[in-house]
Amino acid sequence: MKSLIVYQGRYGATQQYAEWLHQKFALNLLTATACGEEQLKDTELVVMGSSVYIGKLEISNWVKQHSATLRGKKLVLFVVSGTPKDQTEKLRQYVRSSLPDFIAEKCDVYYLDGRLVYNKLLRKDRFMLRMGALFAGKVNGHKMLAGYDGVKEENLADLYQHLEEMLYQHAL
Numbered sequence: 148m149k150s151l152i153v154y155q156g157r158y159g160a161t162q163q164y165a166e167w168l169h170q171k172f173a174l175n176l177l178t179a180t181a182c183g184e185e186q187l188k189d190t191e192l193v194v195m196g197s198s199v200y201i202g203k204l205e206i207s208n209w210v211k212q213h214s215a216t217l218r219g220k221k222l223v224l225f226v227v228s229g230t231p232k233d234q235t236e237k238l239r240q241y242v243r244s245s246l247p248d249f250i251a252e253k254c255d256v257y258y259l260d261g262r263l264v265y266n267k268l269l270r271k272d273r274f275m276l277r278m279g280a281l282f283a284g285k286v287n288g289h290k291m292l293a294g295y296d297g298v299k300e301e302n303l304a305d306l307y308q309h310l311e312e313m314l315y316q317h318a319l
Contacts, residue, residue, distance in 0.1 A: 148314060149189050154196035155179035155206040160262040160298045161198045161227045167300050168194060172310060179209035184216060192221040192313065195254075197245075198261065199228035201275070204245035214247050221313065224254040225306060227261045229295060257306045260297025 152174050154165040169176040174194065177186060187193065197206035204210075204226065210217065230237055238258045242251050265273065280288030 148191045150174045150192040150194065150314070151182070151186065151190045152176045152194045152196065153179055153182045153206070153209070155209060156196070156198040156227065157200055157205060158198070158262065158264070158267060161196045161205070161225075163298055164225060164227060164259055164303060165196045167303055168196075168306070168310070171303075171307060172314065179206050182209070184213065187213060187216045187220075190220060192223070193217060194223045194225070194310070196225045196227065199226060199230070199241050202241060202244070204241060207245035210246050210250055214250055217250060222250065222254045223257070223306070223310065223313075225257045225259050225303075227259045227298075229261045229263055229297075230258075232258055232260075255309060257303075257309075259302045259306075260299070262296045262298045263294045264296070265292060265294050 150172070152165050152168055154161050154176075155178060156162055165176055168174065175186075195206055195210065197204040199205070224242070226238065226241060228238070228241065230241075232238070239256075242254070242256055245251075246254075265276070268276065276291060280291040282288075283291055
C-alpha cells in the first residue's frame with residue numbers, strides 16, 4: 148500500500164513524531180508545504196500530523212486544499228498539543244473546528260503530548276502566551292509559562308500498533 152506521512156508543526160514536536168513514524172515504517176515523509184496533488188494521487192494511506200496553534204490544527208489549510216483528493220484515502224491523524232489527554236472534548240474540538248466534517252469523521256485520530264520551550268517561542272507567541280496566562284489566573288497562568296516536554300517515542304505506541312495492523316492487513 149502506497150503510504151505517506153504529511154505533517155505541519157511550529158516548533159519541532161510534530162516533526163519529531165513524524166520522523167519516528169518514518170523510521171519505524173519507512174513511509175515517505177513530507178511537510179505539508181512540500182506535498183501536493185502529485186504526491187497524493189496514487190497514495191492509499193495518508194498519515195497526517197499537526198500541532199495545535201491557538202485552538203486550530205496547523206495542517207488545516209492543507210487538508211482543506213486537498214480535501215477532494217483525501218476523500219478516497221485511508222486517513223490517520225496525529226494531533227500534538229499541550230492540552231492534557233483527559234480534556235477529550237477540547238481535543239476533539241480542535242479537530243472538528245479545523246477540518247471539513249467528512250475528513251474529521253473519517254480520520255483515525257491520535258492525541259500526542261507536545262512541548263513548550265518558552266525561550267524558543269517567537270516574540271508574538273511569547274506575548275500571546277503571557278496574555279493567556281494573565282486570563283488563566285495565578286495557578287494556571289504559572290503552569291502555562293513553566294513549559295513542558297512530553298515528546299517521547301513511547302507516546303506513539305497505540306499509533307504504531309494501528310499502522311502495523313493496517314499495513315499488515317493490506318499486505319495479505
